[in-house]
Amino acid sequence: MYRYDQYDHQLVKERIAQFRDQVRRRLSGELTEAEFLPLRLxxxxxxxxxxxMLRIAVPYGLLSSAQVRxxxxxxRKYDRGYGHMTTRQNIQFNWIKLEDVPEILQELATVEMHANxxxxxxxxxITSDEFAGVAADEVIDPRPYAEMLRQWSTFHPEFAFLPRKFKFAINGAEEDRAATAVHDIGLTMVRNAAGEVGFKVMVGGGMGRTPIIGSVIREYLPWQHALTYMEAILRVYNQYGRRDNKYKARIKILVKALGPEEFGRQVEAEWAEIKDGPGTLTVEELQRVAQYFNDPAYEALPAVDAQxxxxxxxDKAFSNWLKRNVKTHKRSGYAAVVLSLKKTGVPPGDITAEQLDFVADLTDKYSFGEIRVTHEQNLVLADVKQTDLFTLWQAVKAQGLATPNIGLLTDMICCPGGDFCSLANAKSIPIAEAIAEKFDNIDFQHDIGDIELNISGCINAxxxxxxxxxxxLGVDKDGSEWYQVSIGGAQGNSTSIGKIIGPSFAADQMPTVIERLLNVYVQQRTDEELFIDTVQRIGVAPFKEYVYATPIATALNEVKSEEAACV
Structure with a gap:
C-alpha cells in the first residue's frame, strides 16, 4: 500500500499545527462557532x-494493521470504545471532545493518516473497489490511479472551495463494485481496441435530494490525461455550478441543466487548453506510484485442497459462511474474506476497540498486513490462503464478525441517523435493528437470496x-419520525434509482412492511430470479397493492392480540 513521502508528512504536520491553534482560539472564545465552522469542517x-464527530480518511478503503490498531x-482513549465504518470507506468516531482533536490528529500522523x-x-x-488488486474479474488495478488522484486533489488550491462537496469513485473490474454511476465523477478503467489503458468518464451522478445516474461524457480517456481531464471538469463546475442554493449546487444539477452533451463540450474546450501541460502523467510517475501496490509474496498453492x-x-455453518463471505481470488489457492459488521443487535458498520485490535492481528497473520473497508460498511481480508479459511472462520465467529449474510437482507447499509446526526429527520439504527431481529434466520435469508436494503435518516442519503x-428514508411528518419506502434501486453495472411505493410508515410498522414486500417477491418470483429482477419484471404496483391492502396498523394490532392470547 502507499506510504507517505516527504511532502505528505510536511502537509499533514503543518495542517495539524494550524488546526491546533484554531482549536485553541475556539476554546478561548477568540473564534465564534460560526467562524470556527469552516475551519473544523x-x-x-x-x-x-x-x-x-471526527471522520478519518481511508483512501480507497485500504488500511494497514498499524492503522487499524x-x-x-x-x-478507547478518546471515544466510547468503538468506531463506525462509513459508505465512503472511512471511519468516524461519534463522541469526540474538541480539546482532544489536535492530539488525535497528531497520533494519526504517526501511522500516516489524517482527516483532511x-x-x-x-x-x-476517493473510493474504489474493495477487491482491487485481487479480484478475479479485474481489468486493471485502479489503486495506483486512485492514489495519483488523491495526491493531485489534496489541498488543491483551485478546488478547496467548490460550490458543494465533490466525490470520485474509480473501478477497474468488469463488475462495478464502486458505485461509479452515482458519483460526481465515476471512472471505469478500460482498454481500447489497441489494448491501451484508459478511462470511461461519467459525470453528474449522485443521490441526496435529487438522485441522478451519471452520464458518460467520454468513452475512452488515455490514462496519461486523467488529471488534466479531471481538472477541466472541475473548472467548468467551479465556474458555473450554483452557489446561491446549496440544494442545487452539486455538479449533477449543472450537468442536468446544460445537458451532458453541452457539459461535455465545455469540458473538452477547457481540456484543450491544458491537456498537454505539466499535469500530464508520465510512465515514470505511474511506475513510481504503482510500486506501492505490487503483489505481496504469494505462495504457489494448489487450486484444490482435500481437507x-x-x-x-x-460443516453446514462453515459452508454457509463460504458461500456468502468468501470471494474468488485472482491467485490459485487464495481467497478474499469479508468480515461482516452486521451482526444482529449491533448497529451496522460499528466495530469495537477490541474487535479492531483483533482484526489487526488477523490482518498480520492471514493477509499480509492489509485490510480494506467496503462502502457496504464491512471489512475485507484480501489475501487469505484457502487452507487457513476454516481456522480463520472459527476465530472471527468467536468475535462476532462471521455472520454469513454478505449480500443478504441483514447486510444492511445504514447511516447513524437521528441517534447521532443533527441533519437527520429520523433514526436509522433502530429500524435496522428491528428488521434484523425479525429476519434473523439465516436459512430464510439464504432462500430469499441477494437483496440490498439501505437506510438513510435524511435526504442527504x-x-x-x-x-x-x-x-x-427517514422523513419528518409534523414533528414525528416516519419512513418512506422505495423499491427497484440497484448499484453496479445496472444502476437504477428506486421508486417510492406510497405514503410513509411509522417506525413500528417497518418490519411488517418489509415482510409484505418479501411475500410478494416469494409469490411472484421465477426460478433463480432475485428480488430486483422480480421488481423490474412486474413493476412496483403489485408490491404497493399488497403492502397497503390491509392497513399496517390493523395488521400490527392483530399480531399483538394473537401474542397476548398466546400468553
Whole structure:
C-alpha cells in the first residue's frame, strides 16, 4: 500500500499545527462557532447531536494493521470504545471532545493518516473497489490511479472551495463494485481496441435530494490525461455550478441543466487548453506510484485442497459462511474474506476497540498486513490462503464478525441517523435493528437470496437508500419520525434509482412492511430470479397493492392480540 513521502508528512504536520491553534482560539472564545465552522469542517470535524464527530480518511478503503490498531487506540482513549465504518470507506468516531482533536490528529500522523477533506466543499475521499488488486474479474488495478488522484486533489488550491462537496469513485473490474454511476465523477478503467489503458468518464451522478445516474461524457480517456481531464471538469463546475442554493449546487444539477452533451463540450474546450501541460502523467510517475501496490509474496498453492473440500461439504455453518463471505481470488489457492459488521443487535458498520485490535492481528497473520473497508460498511481480508479459511472462520465467529449474510437482507447499509446526526429527520439504527431481529434466520435469508436494503435518516442519503433494492428514508411528518419506502434501486453495472411505493410508515410498522414486500417477491418470483429482477419484471404496483391492502396498523394490532392470547 502507499506510504507517505516527504511532502505528505510536511502537509499533514503543518495542517495539524494550524488546526491546533484554531482549536485553541475556539476554546478561548477568540473564534465564534460560526467562524470556527469552516475551519473544523476542513479537518473532518462535525458537531452532532451529542458531541463532535471526527471522520478519518481511508483512501480507497485500504488500511494497514498499524492503522487499524490506531483506530482501536482512538476508540478507547478518546471515544466510547468503538468506531463506525462509513459508505465512503472511512471511519468516524461519534463522541469526540474538541480539546482532544489536535492530539488525535497528531497520533494519526504517526501511522500516516489524517482527516483532511473528509468534509467541506472540496474533493472528498476517493473510493474504489474493495477487491482491487485481487479480484478475479479485474481489468486493471485502479489503486495506483486512485492514489495519483488523491495526491493531485489534496489541498488543491483551485478546488478547496467548490460550490458543494465533490466525490470520485474509480473501478477497474468488469463488475462495478464502486458505485461509479452515482458519483460526481465515476471512472471505469478500460482498454481500447489497441489494448491501451484508459478511462470511461461519467459525470453528474449522485443521490441526496435529487438522485441522478451519471452520464458518460467520454468513452475512452488515455490514462496519461486523467488529471488534466479531471481538472477541466472541475473548472467548468467551479465556474458555473450554483452557489446561491446549496440544494442545487452539486455538479449533477449543472450537468442536468446544460445537458451532458453541452457539459461535455465545455469540458473538452477547457481540456484543450491544458491537456498537454505539466499535469500530464508520465510512465515514470505511474511506475513510481504503482510500486506501492505490487503483489505481496504469494505462495504457489494448489487450486484444490482435500481437507478444505471435505469441510465445505460436512460443516453446514462453515459452508454457509463460504458461500456468502468468501470471494474468488485472482491467485490459485487464495481467497478474499469479508468480515461482516452486521451482526444482529449491533448497529451496522460499528466495530469495537477490541474487535479492531483483533482484526489487526488477523490482518498480520492471514493477509499480509492489509485490510480494506467496503462502502457496504464491512471489512475485507484480501489475501487469505484457502487452507487457513476454516481456522480463520472459527476465530472471527468467536468475535462476532462471521455472520454469513454478505449480500443478504441483514447486510444492511445504514447511516447513524437521528441517534447521532443533527441533519437527520429520523433514526436509522433502530429500524435496522428491528428488521434484523425479525429476519434473523439465516436459512430464510439464504432462500430469499441477494437483496440490498439501505437506510438513510435524511435526504442527504448517506445510507444510499436510492440504490437499495429496498430503500428506506427517514422523513419528518409534523414533528414525528416516519419512513418512506422505495423499491427497484440497484448499484453496479445496472444502476437504477428506486421508486417510492406510497405514503410513509411509522417506525413500528417497518418490519411488517418489509415482510409484505418479501411475500410478494416469494409469490411472484421465477426460478433463480432475485428480488430486483422480480421488481423490474412486474413493476412496483403489485408490491404497493399488497403492502397497503390491509392497513399496517390493523395488521400490527392483530399480531399483538394473537401474542397476548398466546400468553
Amino acid at each position: 476542513q479537518n473532518g470535524l462535525y458537531m452532532q447531536r451529542h458531541a463532535y 490506531m483506530f482501536a487506540h482512538i476508540a 477533506q473528509t468534509s467541506g466543499n472540496c474533493i472528498r475521499n 478444505f473440500e471435505q469441510l465445505k461439504t460436512t 448517506c445510507g444510499h437508500h436510492h440504490v437499495g433494492n429496498i430503500g428506506i
